Amino acid sequence: MEQSDPALTLAIDRVGSASELARQLGITPAAVLQWERVPPNRALAVERISGVSRHQLRPDIYGPAEAVAE
Template sequence: MTTIDPSLALAIDRVGSASELARKLGITPAAVLQWQRVPVSRVLSVERISGISRHVLRPDFYPPSEAAE
């Protein structure tokens, strides 16, 4: 069993379900359920949909220090 990133779990919870997140992204629920982390190509969309900051979703690509700029 693979563990998903807590920020992805938070985004899914905020939206209501993986299926609902997938619907809002225009992809299949199976695609979302395959993620361990939010793909970089989807970060901004997931941020917009869930309200979870890009700095939380993928701090490796959007470091928190950029939030202060």
């Protein structure tokens, strides 16, 4: 599996596999493997499942993680 987005790769690694991420999202593994980055409508679910921040997954939508108050 060679994903172009490091945050997506991290999310898949944390869950264990693209197949497991897909199972938890209720979609096919092929759908996950087609992503170049997490789709906007999946970002919050992927964050919840993997623990990878929405700011890492979609900084174009949620802003960079550094902008978020800790």
